Amino acid sequence: MKQLSRRSFLQQVGVGAGVAGASLVLPSFVTGQSQKYFGKKLNVALCGLGNYASILAEGLEVSQYCRLAGIVSGHADKAATWQKRYNIPDKNIYNYENFETIADNKDIDLVYIVLPNGLHKEFTIKAARAGKHVITEKPMATSVKDCKEMIDACKKAGVQLAVGYRLHFEPTHQELKRLGQEKVFGQVRFIEAALGYETYDAAKANIGYRKGDPDDWRLSKQLAGGGPLMDLGIYCVQSCRYVLGQEPIAVTAQIIPTRSPKLFSEVEESIIWQLEFGNGVVGNCTTSYGFNVDRFFATADGGQFELSPGLSYGPFKGKTTTGILDFPVINQQAAQLDAIGKLILENKPLPSHITGEEGLKDINIIESIYKAAETKQKVLIPAL
Amino acid sequence: MKQLSRRSFLQQVGVGAGVAGASLVLPSFVTGQSQKYFGKKLNVALCGLGNYASILAEGLEVSQYCRLAGIVSGHADKAATWQKRYNIPDKNIYNYENFETIADNKDIDLVYIVLPNGLHKEFTIKAARAGKHVITEKPMATSVKDCKEMIDACKKAGVQLAVGYRLHFEPTHQELKRLGQEKVFGQVRFIEAALGYETYDAAKANIGYRKGDPDDWRLSKQLAGGGPLMDLGIYCVQSCRYVLGQEPIAVTAQIIPTRSPKLFSEVEESIIWQLEFGNGVVGNCTTSYGFNVDRFFATADGGQFELSPGLSYGPFKGKTTTGILDFPVINQQAAQLDAIGKLILENKPLPSHITGEEGLKDINIIESIYKAAETKQKVLIPAL
Numbered sequence: 152m153k154q155l156s157r158r159s160f161l162q163q164v165g166v167g168a169g170v171a172g173a174s175l176v177l178p179s180f181v182t183g184q185s186q187k188y189f190g191k192k193l194n195v196a197l198c199g200l201g202n203y204a205s206i207l208a209e210g211l212e213v214s215q216y217c218r219l220a221g222i223v224s225g226h227a228d229k230a231a232t233w234q235k236r237y238n239i240p241d242k243n244i245y246n247y248e249n250f251e252t253i254a255d256n257k258d259i260d261l262v263y264i265v266l267p268n269g270l271h272k273e274f275t276i277k278a279a280r281a282g283k284h285v286i287t288e289k290p291m292a293t294s295v296k297d298c299k300e301m302i303d304a305c306k307k308a309g310v311q312l313a314v315g316y317r318l319h320f321e322p323t324h325q326e327l328k329r330l331g332q333e334k335v336f337g338q339v340r341f342i343e344a345a346l347g348y349e350t351y352d353a354a355k356a357n358i359g360y361r362k363g364d365p366d367d368w369r370l371s372k373q374l375a376g377g378g379p380l381m382d383l384g385i386y387c388v389q390s391c392r393y394v395l396g397q398e399p400i401a402v403t404a405q406i407i408p409t410r411s412p413k414l415f416s417e418v419e420e421s422i423i424w425q426l427e428f429g430n431g432v433v434g435n436c437t438t439s440y441g442f443n444v445d446r447f448f449a450t451a452d453g454g455q456f457e458l459s460p461g462l463s464y465g466p467f468k469g470k471t472t473t474g475i476l477d478f479p480v481i482n483q484q485a486a487q488l489d490a491i492g493k494l495i496l497e498n499k500p501l502p503s504h505i506t507g508e509e510g511l512k513d514i515n516i517i518e519s520i521y522k523a524a525e526t527k528q529k530v531l532i533p534a535l
Numbered sequence: 536m537k538q539l540s541r542r543s544f545l546q547q548v549g550v551g552a553g554v555a556g557a558s559l560v561l562p563s564f565v566t567g568q569s570q571k572y573f574g575k576k577l578n579v580a581l582c583g584l585g586n587y588a589s590i591l592a593e594g595l596e597v598s599q600y601c602r603l604a605g606i607v608s609g610h611a612d613k614a615a616t617w618q619k620r621y622n623i624p625d626k627n628i629y630n631y632e633n634f635e636t637i638a639d640n641k642d643i644d645l646v647y648i649v650l651p652n653g654l655h656k657e658f659t660i661k662a663a664r665a666g667k668h669v670i671t672e673k674p675m676a677t678s679v680k681d682c683k684e685m686i687d688a689c690k691k692a693g694v695q696l697a698v699g700y701r702l703h704f705e706p707t708h709q710e711l712k713r714l715g716q717e718k719v720f721g722q723v724r725f726i727e728a729a730l731g732y733e734t735y736d737a738a739k740a741n742i743g744y745r746k747g748d749p750d751d752w753r754l755s756k757q758l759a760g761g762g763p764l765m766d767l768g769i770y771c772v773q774s775c776r777y778v779l780g781q782e783p784i785a786v787t788a789q790i791i792p793t794r795s796p797k798l799f800s801e802v803e804e805s806i807i808w809q810l811e812f813g814n815g816v817v818g819n820c821t822t823s824y825g826f827n828v829d830r831f832f833a834t835a836d837g838g839q840f841e842l843s844p845g846l847s848y849g850p851f852k853g854k855t856t857t858g859i860l861d862f863p864v865i866n867q868q869a870a871q872l873d874a875i876g877k878l879i880l881e882n883k884p885l886p887s888h889i890t891g892e893e894g895l896k897d898i899n900i901i902e903s904i905y906k907a908a909e910t911k912q913k914v915l916i917p918a919l
Binding site: 341405430431432448450451452453528 | 805814815826834
């Protein structure tokens with residue numbers, strides 16, 4: 152299957168390669184200036200109905216190329232609420248026991264896995280075997296081994312596999328990528344990327360009080376695969392990679408001692424790491440469930456560019472040496488779903504930077520980050 | 536000679552140990568509420584008349600306990616301008632050739648060395664041998680070996696030796712120190728400290744254009760001892776140490792490839808490093824001559840505190856989990872000179888955190904940072 156290059160994909164979605172200061176040509180699904188699409192929509196089932204599924208459902212409501220056609224949930228009452236709200240027929244509602252019978256349902260084209268990280272592999276493989284295309288939320292899985300099994304299963308089944316990297320479809324980040332990869336300000340030499348949230352009440356940290364859900368699956372090693380590095384830090388890894396257009400070769404990392412050993416008994420609360428790229432370029436990254444941080448900074452031979460907020464849901468605000476970064480605020484999920492949905496409807500391959508192979512690269516790096524933190528030594532990132 | 540503890544020094548300068556949210560009792564030289572001092576002033580000679588000497592001269596003009604009595608310069612025309620402006624008698628003006636005759640001048644009590652870093656040792660030792668107390672600007676010197684020689688020379692001569700750590704006398708930083716060392720928000724677990732300036736024109740970086748002086752001594756390994764780590768990064772090292780009240784045990788570091796190999800052929804343009812403290816606490820630090828950054832962030836068991844701007848000349852703006860950090864903007868140099876001058880006039884020992892021993896600790900850490908960057912391996916910081 153032919154893979155599109157990054158450049159040809161950007162051209163395909165209408166992002167022109169400009170020069171410093173030139174305006175970005177936005178994809179039609181951002182500007183809304185294209186003709187309205189009236190063809191068949193891709194029928195999407197959401198697997199897992201947590202908080203992010205609700206955000207995706209909002210995206211599906213305004214998507215041109217995708218529609219919410221089905222749901223998979225272990226909670227009958229939650230499924231009933233969703234069914235009513237989104238007018239989903241009985242036959243398109245599944246639970247985790249009967250999920251595999253989705254193979255017989257011609258009205259579901261794609262399953263979007265929004266389960267805890269540790270379940271991505273199992274349900275991706277089940278969906279693939281049922282003949283459905285798959286988007287799995289990031290992180291793709293909790294180990295390199297699992298990622299490879301998922302890729303193999305989708306290839307064997309002849310379905311496409313995407314990872315839910317929403318920022319690849321967001322215009323500010325498309326511009327970051329252009330500024331870095333096209334060396335608009337010259338070679339980028341240093342990146343700072345940081346994303347963290349204060350997820351529990353600092354004043355009560357000593358007694359282990361977590362805002363919201365004290366049994367949050369994100370605190371479980373088995374379900375989450377790790378702490379904020381898996382959930383938030385992956386955006387730092389991603390942004391370093393796609394701004395540089397390069398792969399890191401080595402990493403040092405430091406886990407910050409937790410403020411709450413009771414909450415963070417299985418996964419880290421905060422971690423920092425330093426990605427070393429081939430030509431000595433460094434990416435200094437920070438992630439945390441204990442404090443708020445959300446920024447991106449890159450310095451290049453002839454200038455700088457930065458965002459703050461930088462890696463969250465935005466809206467993103469930024470500047471460069473020569474001006475400001477001010478792009479329309481879009482529905483990131485709708486943009487992602489539209490780009491993926493359109494290609495699948497046209498029976499075209501997904502661009503390589505959002506496929507399972509891309510998800511695998513990030514998990515490979517994340518495994519090295521954890522190894523560097525645990526061994527307290529620099530780790531060479533293994534080739535895949 | 537009895538050394539005052541940090542706590543007793545803070546009490547001495549009037550900084551009370553409060554609780555979270557309590558207001559800081561400011562030193563009298565900050566509030567101006569003390570009675571005006573009419574006694575003898577310490578006669579200070581500035582050795583080196585560069586940019587920072589001008590800032591110190593402004594501090595001396597408003598100092599209660601010190602006065603600008605003499606100057607040392609290699610440029611006769613510059614000396615003449617200073618003489619006229621500050622009404623300095625002929626007999627108190629020296630050049631680098633006749634500097635040692637300052638031993639015969641009873642009207643100079645202290646020499647403040649504001650020369651390039653690589654000359655601190657030579658002139659500190661000469662001043663000490665001339666029987667003068669010494670303040671040397673930070674960094675104390677360019678090697679551990681030199682620092683030790685300076686300390687020995689001052690001890691042998693029976694004069695006091697201070698390093699120009701202005702932030703120890705600045706109320707916002709005194710409060711940072713209190714918040715950290717007294718564990719007002721619990722144990723600090725992670726610090727980010729960053730100070731950098733864009734010192735040359737980014738758009739012209741490729742052709743090696745530096746703002747101001749193209750022959751700046753800061754670009755010379757011999758004169759500066761290193762790049763921004765020596766000049767600016769030392770504030771990051773300092774702030775980690777005085778907020779934690781602990782010494783780092785190990786460090787990893789990464790030099791960022793320069794944007795301008797022509798300018799930065801001898802010293803680094805940018806460097807980041809990660810200080811590891813005994814209990815796993817991490818200080819993640821950044822410094823640069825290539826980009827602007829100026830912040831301090833600390834997260835503790837029960838809260839956070841941060842400044843931005845954080846380590847420059849200020850004015851400092853900050854917040855904590857429970858409120859804002861809003862202290863009077865003071866003349867940092869005058870505060871430093873007054874605190875030092877008063878103690879020397881009273882024939883009392885300087886507090887240990889501003890003496891040569893303190894400067895030596897920082898240079899020892901900086902040597903380890905450079906070693907970690909060069910070897911690309913974690914370096915255990917040697918005991919002194």
